[in-house]
Amino acid sequence: MTALTLSTSAAPGLRADAIVIGVAKGTKGPVVAPGAEAVDKAYDGKLAGVLETLGASGAEGELTKLPAPADFKAPLVVAVGLGAESDAKDETDGFGADALRKAAGVAARALAGTKKAAFALPVDGPGAVGAIAEGVLLGAYAFDAYKEAANGSAKGKNGKAPLAEAALLGGKPRDAAHKSAVARAVAVCEELNRARDLINTPPNDLTPAIFAGIAQTAAKEHGLKVQVLDDKALVKGGYGGILGVGGGSAATPRLVKLTYKHPKADKHLAFVGKGITYDSGGISLKPAGHNETMKCDMSGAAAVFAAVVAAARLGLEVNVTGWLALAENMPSGSAVRPGDVLRMYSGKTVEVLNTDAEGRLVLADALWAASLEKPDAIVDVATLTGAMMLALGSRTFGVMANDDAFRSALHEAAEEVGEPAWPMPLPEHLRKGMESQVADIANMGERMGGGLVAGLFLREFVGEGITWAHLDIAGPAFNEGGAFGYTPKGGTGSAVRTLVRLAEQTASGDLG
Numbered sequence: 193m194t195a196l197t198l199s200t201s202a203a204p205g206l207r208a209d210a211i212v213i214g215v216a217k218g219t220k221g222p223v224v225a226p227g228a229e230a231v232d233k234a235y236d237g238k239l240a241g242v243l244e245t246l247g248a249s250g251a252e253g254e255l256t257k258l259p260a261p262a263d264f265k266a267p268l269v270v271a272v273g274l275g276a277e278s279d280a281k282d283e284t285d286g287f288g289a290d291a292l293r294k295a296a297g298v299a300a301r302a303l304a305g306t307k308k309a310a311f312a313l314p315v316d317g318p319g320a321v322g323a324i325a326e327g328v329l330l331g332a333y334a335f336d337a338y339k340e341a342a343n344g345s346a347k348g349k350n351g352k353a354p355l356a357e358a359a360l361l362g363g364k365p366r367d368a369a370h371k372s373a374v375a376r377a378v379a380v381c382e383e384l385n386r387a388r389d390l391i392n393t394p395p396n397d398l399t400p401a402i403f404a405g406i407a408q409t410a411a412k413e414h415g416l417k418v419q420v421l422d423d424k425a426l427v428k429g430g431y432g433g434i435l436g437v438g439g440g441s442a443a444t445p446r447l448v449k450l451t452y453k454h455p456k457a458d459k460h461l462a463f464v465g466k467g468i469t470y471d472s473g474g475i476s477l478k479p480a481g482h483n484e485t486m487k488c489d490m491s492g493a494a495a496v497f498a499a500v501v502a503a504a505r506l507g508l509e510v511n512v513t514g515w516l517a518l519a520e521n522m523p524s525g526s527a528v529r530p531g532d533v534l535r536m537y538s539g540k541t542v543e544v545l546n547t548d549a550e551g552r553l554v555l556a557d558a559l560w561a562a563s564l565e566k567p568d569a570i571v572d573v574a575t576l577t578g579a580m581m582l583a584l585g586s587r588t589f590g591v592m593a594n595d596d597a598f599r600s601a602l603h604e605a606a607e608e609v610g611e612p613a614w615p616m617p618l619p620e621h622l623r624k625g626m627e628s629q630v631a632d633i634a635n636m637g638e639r640m641g642g643g644l645v646a647g648l649f650l651r652e653f654v655g656e657g658i659t660w661a662h663l664d665i666a667g668p669a670f671n672e673g674g675a676f677g678y679t680p681k682g683g684t685g686s687a688v689r690t691l692v693r694l695a696e697q698t699a700s701g702d703l704g
């Protein structure tokens with residue numbers, strides 16, 4: 193990852209490959225944002241006009257390159273759009289944290305191939321420092337593990353290594369709050385980028401067993417407890433949902449439990465992640481065109497994994513248990529059939545009508561396992577339904593819950609960290625469509641409202657009286673379009689920062 197430093201240096205004397213500055217969208221054209229005063233001065237105070245001539249408006253996502261003034265050590269100025277100055281409701285005044293995060297991400301992405309950049313964006317406190325740090329670390333991400341062997345270099349296909357070093361100007365290297373904002377960003381983004389790596393890793397190299405092994409290694413490194421149930425242990429324990437889904441694959445399923453405990457914690461959160469390392473659909477096979485990106489179907493488990501490890505690294509005063517329900521959904525002679533009935537870990541029976549509705553089956557077992565510990569709340573994260581993508585598009589995840597206040601808490605946590613999310617209902621009348629002739633419930637219901645039907649199914653496997661929320665990240669988990677802001681193509685790490693925020697709020701007692 194990009195190395196970050198806080199720097200009190202002034203832009204002109206800085207040895208760097210580029211100086212990044214902010215441009216805001218003013219009422220009469222672009223406005224140079226605070227933090228870039230020294231740069232503007234070197235342009236005789238005419239930088240806004242120069243930028244306008246170059247076509248800049250200050251809109252979010254916009255990037256303009258211009259040669260640095262002659263007396264600067266750095267050769268290049270990169271101006272990134274911050275959008276309109278607003279009454280931000282977070283700790284950064286003027287520009288919201290997410291505008292800073294996105295602008296830093298856009299710049300970091302554009303600076304791939306360069307060694308060092310100085311970020312002279314508006315900094316008015318630790319909130320801004322943390323946001324810029326996150327934008328840099330997330331925007332500079334590249335997945336080139338499979339490019340090296342092919343081209344014999346340590347770089348990506350286009351020969352550009354991620355930005356190696358970033359100095360954050362305006363940050364105070366001796367200020368405890370500034371330093372801890374950077375440390376938090378590093379811990380969260382390192383884990384989030386690891387989640388992206390896992391999502392991007394092709395499914396032949398990330399089986400349930402391999403994923404479980406990676407979780408074990410990370411747990412050891414960061415002082416978490418880890419337990420892995422392999423297929424034999426799953427049979428012994430009666431985890432019919434996970435076994436049913438994993439039964440068609442030569443790569444056997446796993447259930448991983450990660451435990452982080454703080455000695456002074458009085459709250460316990462459980463995070464549950466869907467970890468289908470590849471979703472072919474099973475016997476209800478997906479048609480071509482619908483399976484090329486299905487390595488992303490373990491994004492929920494990757495997010496849970498990242499969030500639990502990040503909580504441990506941050507030493508949050510809350511107990512967090514992560515459950516990774518790992519299986520590969522494949523068709524074969526041993527695969528679950530449409531018509532089969534599974535006896536789930538909870539004891540309920542499920543008639544499998546469509547083997548492509550597999551996520552809810554593995555989650556049902558993990559939700560029940562999590563419930564047995566009676567945590568204060570459970571949050572599951574899953575690339576669960578195409579229907580949620582149809583409803584909310586590819587950048588917003590749906591939030592469902594059995595408790596209105598908890599659903600709002602998750603929506604707010606998501607908003608605070610800049611993850612688009614939206615509350616969705618769990619209409620009772622949709623339960624009827626899942627009635628089965630032979631079992632307690634079927635794994636399919638009405639097609640209309642498919643995302644909500646899936647949520648209602650999951651609700652049946654949450655222990656009595658336990659607060660629960662469900663995040664359907666099918667849209668935002670995997671970016672099939674071009675990179676934007678600090679979001680790369682491919683695995684995005686969706687929901688990681690929302691889960692970490694929830695854990696922080698629970699630790700600080702801001703949540704009941």
Ligand code: BES
Pocket residue numbers: 471489546548549550551575576577578579581636642666667
């Ligand atoms: N993993 C898919 C959902 C998905 C679709 C995630 C597109 C990301 C992008 C899930 O297992 C699935 O196949 N769901 C079915 C459920 C249906 C058979 C009830 C779906 O949404 O079509």
Ligand code: MN
Pocket residue numbers: 471473547548549550551
């Ligand atoms: Mn499926």
Ligand code: ZN
Pocket residue numbers: 468471489548550551575576
């Ligand atoms: Zn799936």
